Amino acid sequence: MFEKVVNYCRKKSPWLLHVSCGSCNNCDIEVLAALAPRFDVERFGGVLKPNPRHTDILVVTGIMTLKMTNVLKRLYEQTPDPKAVVAIGSCAITKGIFAETYASYGPADAVVPVDAYIPGCPPRPQAILHGVVTALNALWGG
Amino acid sequence: MDMVVQFGPQHLALAEPERFKVHTEGEKVVDVEVAVGYNHRGIEKLAERKTFEQDILLVERICGICSMSHPVAFTQAVEDIAGVDIPERANYLRMIIAELERIHSHLLWAGIAAEIIGIETLFMYIWKDREYVLDQLEIITGNRNHYAWNTIGGCRKDITEKHIPPLLTALEVVERRTEYYIDAFLRNRTIRARLVGTGILPREDARKLCTVGPTARASGYAVDVRKDDPHLAYDKVDFAEIVLGEGDNMARAKVRLLEILESVKIIRQATKAIKGLPEGDIAVPVAEIPPGESVGRYEAPRGEVFHYVKSNGTFYPERVKVRAPTYSNIQAVPTMLMGDTLADVPISLASIDPCFCCTDR
Amino acid sequence: MEAEEFIEKLKELLGRNLLEYHIGRRNRVFVKVKNGYHRDVVSWFQEMQAHLSVISSVDLGDELELVYHFEIRPLEVGLKTSASKAKPHIETISDIYPSAAWYEREAMEMMGIVVVNHPDPRHLFLPDDYTEFPLRRY
Amino acid sequence: MFPYRWPVLIRVSAVRIGDLMDVQPFISVLIVPGLLFTSVMAFLYAGMYRKVRARMQNRRGPPFVQPFYDFIKLLSKDSIKPEKSGMLFTWAPIIALASVLIVPILFPIGGLSFAGDLIVVIYVLNVSAIMLAVGGFSSGSPFGAVGGSREVTQLFAYELPLAISMVAVAVKASSFSLVGIAGAQEAGGMFFYQLPFACIAFLSIIPAKIGLQPFDIPEAEQEILGGPFVEYSGYRLAIFTFANQVKYFVVISLAVILFFWRNWWQFLITGFLLWLLFIFVKIISARVKTDQSFVFFWQYMGILALVDLVRVVI
Numbered sequence: 012m013f014e015k016v017v018n019y020c021r022k023k024s025p026w027l028l029h030v031s032c033g034s035c036n037n038c039d040i041e042v043l044a045a046l047a048p049r050f051d052v053e054r055f056g057g058v059l060k061p062n063p064r065h066t067d068i069l070v071v072t073g074i075m076t077l078k079m080t081n082v083l084k085r086l087y088e089q090t091p092d093p094k095a096v097v098a099i100g101s102c103a104i105t106k107g108i109f110a111e112t113y114a115s116y117g118p119a120d121a122v123v124p125v126d127a128y129i130p131g132c133p134p135r136p137q138a139i140l141h142g143v144v145t146a147l148n149a150l151w152g153g
Numbered sequence: 154m155d156m157v158v159q160f161g162p163q164h165l166a167l168a169e170p171e172r173f174k175v176h177t178e179g180e181k182v183v184d185v186e187v188a189v190g191y192n193h194r195g196i197e198k199l200a201e202r203k204t205f206e207q208d209i210l211l212v213e214r215i216c217g218i219c220s221m222s223h224p225v226a227f228t229q230a231v232e233d234i235a236g237v238d239i240p241e242r243a244n245y246l247r248m249i250i251a252e253l254e255r256i257h258s259h260l261l262w263a264g265i266a267a268e269i270i271g272i273e274t275l276f277m278y279i280w281k282d283r284e285y286v287l288d289q290l291e292i293i294t295g296n297r298n299h300y301a302w303n304t305i306g307g308c309r310k311d312i313t314e315k316h317i318p319p320l321l322t323a324l325e326v327v328e329r330r331t332e333y334y335i336d337a338f339l340r341n342r343t344i345r346a347r348l349v350g351t352g353i354l355p356r357e358d359a360r361k362l363c364t365v366g367p368t369a370r371a372s373g374y375a376v377d378v379r380k381d382d383p384h385l386a387y388d389k390v391d392f393a394e395i396v397l398g399e400g401d402n403m404a405r406a407k408v409r410l411l412e413i414l415e416s417v418k419i420i421r422q423a424t425k426a427i428k429g430l431p432e433g434d435i436a437v438p439v440a441e442i443p444p445g446e447s448v449g450r451y452e453a454p455r456g457e458v459f460h461y462v463k464s465n466g467t468f469y470p471e472r473v474k475v476r477a478p479t480y481s482n483i484q485a486v487p488t489m490l491m492g493d494t495l496a497d498v499p500i501s502l503a504s505i506d507p508c509f510c511c512t513d514r
Numbered sequence: 515m516e517a518e519e520f521i522e523k524l525k526e527l528l529g530r531n532l533l534e535y536h537i538g539r540r541n542r543v544f545v546k547v548k549n550g551y552h553r554d555v556v557s558w559f560q561e562m563q564a565h566l567s568v569i570s571s572v573d574l575g576d577e578l579e580l581v582y583h584f585e586i587r588p589l590e591v592g593l594k595t596s597a598s599k600a601k602p603h604i605e606t607i608s609d610i611y612p613s614a615a616w617y618e619r620e621a622m623e624m625m626g627i628v629v630v631n632h633p634d635p636r637h638l639f640l641p642d643d644y645t646e647f648p649l650r651r652y
Numbered sequence: 653m654f655p656y657r658w659p660v661l662i663r664v665s666a667v668r669i670g671d672l673m674d675v676q677p678f679i680s681v682l683i684v685p686g687l688l689f690t691s692v693m694a695f696l697y698a699g700m701y702r703k704v705r706a707r708m709q710n711r712r713g714p715p716f717v718q719p720f721y722d723f724i725k726l727l728s729k730d731s732i733k734p735e736k737s738g739m740l741f742t743w744a745p746i747i748a749l750a751s752v753l754i755v756p757i758l759f760p761i762g763g764l765s766f767a768g769d770l771i772v773v774i775y776v777l778n779v780s781a782i783m784l785a786v787g788g789f790s791s792g793s794p795f796g797a798v799g800g801s802r803e804v805t806q807l808f809a810y811e812l813p814l815a816i817s818m819v820a821v822a823v824k825a826s827s828f829s830l831v832g833i834a835g836a837q838e839a840g841g842m843f844f845y846q847l848p849f850a851c852i853a854f855l856s857i858i859p860a861k862i863g864l865q866p867f868d869i870p871e872a873e874q875e876i877l878g879g880p881f882v883e884y885s886g887y888r889l890a891i892f893t894f895a896n897q898v899k900y901f902v903v904i905s906l907a908v909i910l911f912f913w914r915n916w917w918q919f920l921i922t923g924f925l926l927w928l929l930f931i932f933v934k935i936i937s938a939r940v941k942t943d944q945s946f947v948f949f950w951q952y953m954g955i956l957a958l959v960d961l962v963r964v965v966i
Contacts, residue, residue, distance in 0.1 A: 020724035023715075031169050033192045036510045037217020037298045039168040040261065047280035048711035053702070056714050056721060061165040061877040064885040067729065077641045078191045079170050082162045091729050091885045108214050111202065113648050114195040114640075133217060133298060158794055165877065180798075180942070190639035197624075198648050233539050271865060271939030277709035343866060343938040363566045363613045376565065381587055382540070448542055448583065448590050450567075459567045461583060461592070474570035474581075484613050495798065496869070496941045513639055 018151040021067070021093065024056040025147055028066035028090070032083050032122075033115065034073025037133040038100035042070055050136040055144060063089040068143065069096045074106045074115040075122045087123045095126045097146050099139060104128045126150060155183065158495060160502070162191050168265070169509040173486075173502065180494045185487040192513035200473035205231055205305055205442060208470065212460075215475060216511040217298050218261060221247075221254045222453030223460070223475065223511075224303040229384060230449030230462040231305050235442045242430040243307035244386040249423045250294060250302050251385065251451075252416040256327060257286040258454035259409040259416075262506045263334060266406060269499050270347040275337060282330045285323045292316065307436030314432075317424050324417050331413045338406050348403040352489045352501030355400060359485065366456020367408040368482045368505045372400030378452040390422040402504045409454075409506070442466070453478055455506045477511030517543050520589055527558060544581075544592040549604060552582065552595040556607045559584050564591075569617035571625035573651045578602045578627050582614075602627045624649040685759040694897040695719045700924070701900070701931055708935050719897060723890055731886025736792030744787035745884070745891040751779040752898045760834040760909065761916040770828045773906065774818060777861065780895060781807050784870065787892065788880025799879025803870040805942055809949040810860040810867075816957035817850035817857075821910045823964045830909055837913040844911040850960035851911045853953040858930060860945065861903050863896065865934035867945050904930070 031039045045052045046059060060066045063086045075083065087096070098119035101107035106118050119125050127146035131138055155178040162170035170191035176184040196215055200208050212223040225247055232239060260283040267275035287297045293316050294300035302308055338344055354364070359372035369376045375396045379387040392415045397404045442464050449460040456478025463472040482505040489501050515523075517537045524532055524545060531548040538544065547555060567583040579596035597604050606629045608615035618629045619638040626647040629635065637644065682688065698719035706713020733741060754776050758769040781803060788800030822828045824847055825836035837843055844851040860867035871879040884892055901923075908922045940948070 017724060017728045020721045021728065024718065024721040024725045028163075029168075030163050031192075033170070033194055033513075034510065035214045035217040035220075036169050036508065037214075037220070040218055040298075043168065043265075044280065044284075047284065048277050048709060049281060049284050051706070051711040051713070053706055053714050054712045056718055059165070062882055064732065064883060065881070065889065067725075073192075074194060076191060076193055077644070078193070079162060082170070082191075086163060089732075091732050093729070108211055109194045109196070109199065112195040112199055114193050132214075135297070156794055156798075158798065190637075190641070193639040195648060201651065233542065236539065267938075271868075272937070273705075274709050274935045277711060281710065341936070341938070343940055346940055346944055347938050360563070361612060363611065381585070382590065445538075446544065446592075447538055448592065450590070457567065459583065461568070461570045461581065463572060472570070472572050474568065476568035480568070480616070481613055484616060494941060494943075496939075 021151045022147045025068050025143065026058050026060045026066045027052070027068045027070050027143070028060055028063055028086070029070045029072070030083055030086055032071060032073045032079035032103075032119075033076030034100060034102050038072035038102070041133045041136050042072070042099065042139060045136040045139050047136075050140055052140060052143070055140070055147075057143065063087075064091065066090055067094050068146070069094065069123070070099055070139075070143075071096060071103050071119045071123070071125070072099045074102045074109050074112070075117060075119065077114055077116065080116045080122050083122055093150070095146055095150050096123050097127045097129065097143055098125045099129045099142070100134060101130055101132045104130055107132060155179075158498075160498065164499075167499075167502065167507070167509070169507075171507070171509045171512075173498070175490070175495065175498055177495055180496070182490050182493050182495065182498060185490050187483060187486060189483070189509065190513055192510045194514065196514045197473055197475065201470060204468045205464075205470060208473065209303060209305070210301065212473075212475070213299055213301065215514060216477065216508050218258050219254065219453045219455065219458070219508065219511070220299050221251050221302065222451050222458040225251060225385070226449035226451040226458045226460040227462065227473070228303045228305050228449070229451070230447045230460045231442060231464070232439075233447035233449070234445040234462065234464050235305070235439050237306055237437055237439055239307045239437055240434050241386075242311075242427065242432075243435045245423050245427050245430070246308045246312055246435060247303065248385040248387065248390075249312060249420055249427075250290070250300060252419045252423070253286060253290055255416045255454045256413050257283050257290070258506075259413050260286065260327075260331075262409055262454075262503075263338075263406065266402075266500065266503055267344075269503050270344065272341075272344065275334070278330075279334060282327060285326055289320050289323045292319065304436060305442075306439040309436070311432060311435050312424075312427060317427075320424065321421070324420060328414060328417045331410060331417075335407070335410045338403070338410065345403070347497075347500060348401070348406060350401055350403075351493055351497040352402045352405075352504050353400050354485055354489045356398070358488050359400065362481065362485045362488070364456075364482050364485045366453070366478045366482065366506075367405055367412065368456065368485065370394070370396045371404035371408045373398040376457065378450050378457045382450055384451060386423065386426075387419075389426070390419050392416075392419050402500055405504045405506075442468070444471075455479055455508055455511075456482060458511075475511075475514055477508060477514070479505065479508045479512045483507060483512060515586065515589065517541060517589060520586070520591070521545075524555070527555065541589045542592070543589055544594065546594045546596075549595050549597050552593060553605050553607060553610070555593055556582065556610050559586065559591075559593075560610050562586055566611045566614060569614060569621060571621035571627055571649065573625060573649065575652045578625055580604055580621060580627060582607070597627070603630050604628075605630050606632045608633060623647070626650060685756045685761050687753060690753060690756045690898055690901060691894075693901045694894065695723075697900045697904070697927055698897040700927065704928065704931050705935065708932070723894060726890035726893070727887050729886045731884075731888050733888075734792050734883055737883060738790040738792075740786055740790040741792075741883075742888060744783045744790060745888050745895060748780045748783035748787070749891050749895040749898065751776045751783065752895050752902055755902045755906070758830050759905065760831045760913075761919065765829050765831040768828045769830055770818060770822055770833070773830070774815060777899075777903070778807065778811070780899060781861070784880050784892075787884070788870075788882075791880065791883035793883050795877050795882040796880055799870050799882065802942055803880060806860055806867065806869060806945060809942075809946045810857045810953075813853045813949055813953035813957040814857050814861075816954070816961050817847075817854040818910070820847055820850040820957065820961040820964050823961070834909060834913045838915070842912050842914065847911070847960045847964065849956040849963075853957040853960075854907055854910065855926075856953050857949070858903055858907060859933060860949070862900055862930075864930055866937040866940055868939060869942055869945065900927070 129142035
């Protein structure tokens with residue numbers, strides 16, 4: 012019974028950390044647009060937090076560029092459990108249009124274990140919200 | 154106590170990864186180390202392996218929020234090499250979408266600047282009004298940002314009669330709201346306390362460091378590609394080039410907000426001019442591209458976008474060199490931050506409207 | 515100042531060292547100069563308060579070429595100098611135009627051109643342990 | 653081992669409780685103005701804060717019980733303690749929460765009260781502010797240190813006008829206890845029109861004390877990533893944010909007691925209205941820098957409070 016309550020509270024207050032690892036900042040702006048009044052993410056309790064200590068969902072965009080990969084690894088380790096990773100945009104899923112570039116270690120799941128993928132270039136803010144909420148239900152929905 | 158505070162690759166104030174090591178004595182900034190390259194995707198190498206048509210889509214994905222500037226600069230360079238003159242209507246179509254993008258990009262910046270100095274409400278208001286512009290862009294081009302509007306020799310889609318009335322009503326709303334935001338930025342006492350007098354870039358440094366765009370114009374260095382090297386249909390519409398002298402954060406905010414009003418004026422004149430031109434005549438077929446080289450320049454919301462294209466007669470470009478406006482503006486950041494307190498660093502960094510994905514390519 | 519007048523002035527300044535020039539559409543001018551003489555042309559541009567847009571690096575097969583793009587209203591000038599691939603040494607102009615330092619660092623790491631007495635020849639975009647030059651074609 | 657001693661204890665204590673000590677202090681500490689009532693009001697204030705802020709920015713905003721969800725979720729997350737952080741890293745939030753929870757027990761709505769409890773209130777509120785700074789310093793990260801030093805400088809900035817205005821009220825009500833002040837106001841009418849300058853000084857300090865927008869310099873999220881909170885996570889962060897939320901309720905109700913007191917139910921209503929006023933001030937103002945806040949507090953508010961103190965003393 013206690014586990015159900017805690018999982019319910021985790022589902023209802025997802026604190027997000029947005030990490031951009033070499034994206035064309037269109038997905039980053041759509042993540043910020045998800046905060047704007049039209050697609051308000053705070054309806055689901057979501058808040059964009061400044062540092063990994065306070066967050067439990069890592070929102071990752073972009074192809075993992077050479078310099079940004081170990082930064083993402085460190086951020087992933089600094090986030091306290093239980094945590095989730097959502098990869099946004101076709102760059103984070105399959106390196107998208109930059110597939111043959113020399114300057115990338117691979118899509119998001121080559122660096123950190125990813126729980127939810129949101130395709131699109133850029134995915135619309137509704138799609139981002141839908142992806143985050145489905146990830147929440149899958150992880151702690153019960 | 155002097156300390157090194159790192160505005161690291163991941164920071165709430167910067168949407169993209171870039172590292173700034175700020176050496177401070179107490180709260181006063183003494184030296185700034187800038188480290189770029191966290192967003193480097195090797196686009197110039199990719200551009201050489203794709204054909205000219207594929208390159209337009211690749212070049213569009215250099216930067217998400219100025220996704221009209223790179224394709225226009227690139228296609229203009231290739232059209233110069235091919236010696237092709239694109240139809241009059243195509244010039245107007247490109248200009249309308251370019252100015253719509255300037256409006257939504259400047260609104261985006263104003264929201265993020267308000268968020269950084271602490272007024273979250275202004276961020277929410279401004280980004281709510283930005284959605285109207287994005288709706289119009291989506292109705293006309295099909296996507297909120299990556300429009301795929303250009304091809305070599307003209308445009309791929311047309312603005313028909315039924316697009317224009319909703320566009321003009323949206324512009325009225327945006328114009329009225331922008332005047333309200335200009336009033337808010339200028340009269341709110343706490344905003345003035347944070348923006349006036351911080352991050353000063355004198356005119357001499359702006360010229361010596363060859364800064365471009367609103368950052369240069371706010372310091373009195375009049376650089377505007379739309380006036381210096383008129384491309385598209387900018388020489389057929391009249392608009393004011395806004396040049397202020399103070400060079401602090403408030404001046405940069407003023408330049409951008411006033412430019413939104415100018416863009417609204419340009420779009421109104423362009424939609425009037427389009428009515429006269431025949432519909433459908435929007436592109437000229439380009440058979441093959443002779444060997445040669447040329448330079449495409451375009452006034453993006455952040456400054457001058459510069460494309461140097463060299464072709465060797467085949468369908469693959471020999472060399473594509475891209476220089477985004479933030480590449481030269483970012484070198485002016487250390488001179489701006491000298492002497493300010495630690496609290497001014499994020500807002501001064503954001504005041505050049507940095508687009509690190511453009512800088513690193 | 516029109517394109518032809520600009521070329522005349524350059525001829526006076528350089529004489530034989532002006533290898534070739536080409537005037538394109540919409541006031542685009544490309545000028546090729548022998549290696550080493552580009553510094554006096556750049557300082558002449560500086561007196562005319564020219565605006566340095568960017569320095570691009572091109573791989574010509576057996577030679578590596580640097581193209582200095584200046585904007586002298588209303589002209590758009592591309593000043594080219596090249597050096598052989600075996601000994602790609604080109605003088606720096608960052609003492610005349612401070613913003614050239616970053617463009618030259620990028621040319622160094624991407625194409626392998628060695629810019630002589632550059633103030634700070636570290637890598638700019640690529641990580642420091644990245645050895646080969648990605649933009650070389652041949 | 654069956655606790656055979658158990659029934660004996662119950663029989664004995666049942667007799668003792670009845671006559672030895674009355675039950676009233678337990679209720680006032682644990683239930684009415686004490687822990688239960690304060691935590692419910694703290695969550696209510698924080699929930700209202702986020703909902704009203706969202707509504708004012710014309711978006712829907714989270715449900716009212718959102719702070720409760722956040723609290724439970726933070727408790728369930730694991731808390732990381734960096735090696736460089738000192739022993740105080742764990743104790744700072746606990747002391748901050750404890751010191752803030754003491755104040756509501758002294759409230760005149762059925763709480764314990766003794767002669768000099770106004771001094772206790774001033775001291776205890778400062779302890780929680782200092783604990784925030786200590787938390788920042790002990791977290792071992794440069795951002796925490798900068799946040800801690802900003803919190804201390806801001807503490808000096810608003811300490812002077814705060815103390816002066818409180819002393820002015822105490823001298824006016826000629827008693828240093830909250831119940832005495834409340835009684836004086838019930839008799840002679842609210843203080844806010846008798847001591848207008850002290851009231852303005854006190855109300856302008858509240859955003860700095862709580863960390864609301866015009867003066868939330870210590871936890872500036874964009875500049876120093878959350879200031880003292882930067883290294884906190886899990887239950888330690890839960891306790892710190894809960895201490896902050898309790899501080900919202902405590903400081904607002906302190907202002908109501910000192911200046912707008914008529915009776916206990918009016919105390920609750922004025923508390924909510926004052927809280928709406930401060931949310932509105934947060935909405936329309938940007939974050940000022942430390943030196944600007946210093947000038948604002950020492951020059952303008954300090955003089956205002958002094959004027960009222962002199963007026964009362966003569």
